[in-house]
Amino acid sequence: MLSVHINDNGELVFTLNDRQAFWDALEANERRGCTMVSDSAMCEVFETVFANSEYDWVLPEDIGALTECPIIANYPKGDADTYPPETKVWWYPQGYLKSPLEDLFVNDSVIFQKGYRCVTKS
Numbered sequence: 278m279l280s281v282h283i284n285d286n287g288e289l290v291f292t293l294n295d296r297q298a299f300w301d302a303l304e305a306n307e308r309r310g311c312t313m314v315s316d317s318a319m320c321e322v323f324e325t326v327f328a329n330s331e332y333d334w335v336l337p338e339d340i341g342a343l344t345e346c347p348i349i350a351n352y353p354k355g356d357a358d359t360y361p362p363e364t365k366v367w368w369y370p371q372g373y374l375k376s377p378l379e380d381l382f383v384n385d386s387v388i389f390q391k392g393y394r395c396v397t398k399s
Contacts, residue, residue: 278302278325279381281332287391289349289367291326293381298325303378319347319378335366342392346372349389366392 278298279291293299299322306318320334327333335350340360342348347369352360367389369377380387 278322281326281330284388289332289389289391291323291377291381291387291389293385296385299381315376319376322378322381323349335360340366342366342368344368344370344372346370347377347389348392368392 278295280294281291284290302322311317331351332349335348337344337348348366350364350366352364369389377387
């Protein structure tokens, strides 16, 4: 459904490559009462990439971020209590206004901006 790459600016870019699967995921979430801006719908769509990669959602408080916008990090799965110093983070600063799914819906892609050095959980 999605492909992912890091562009020349260090931003994380997700590109929609299967519009039908995207629609099916949105419709399934809508039948459960979830809208496009719900965390449930967002997690389901992005899980197609996260399931087979080192990318995953990160809670802002786990890395010392002062935002509630969606944050993605790349780190080895299995030890979610620590983030190695080389962990990179990206965030979606428009998250206060809209869901990343809206960008996918309109533009067929969504960009997460490069964040600063990840703070290790203690």
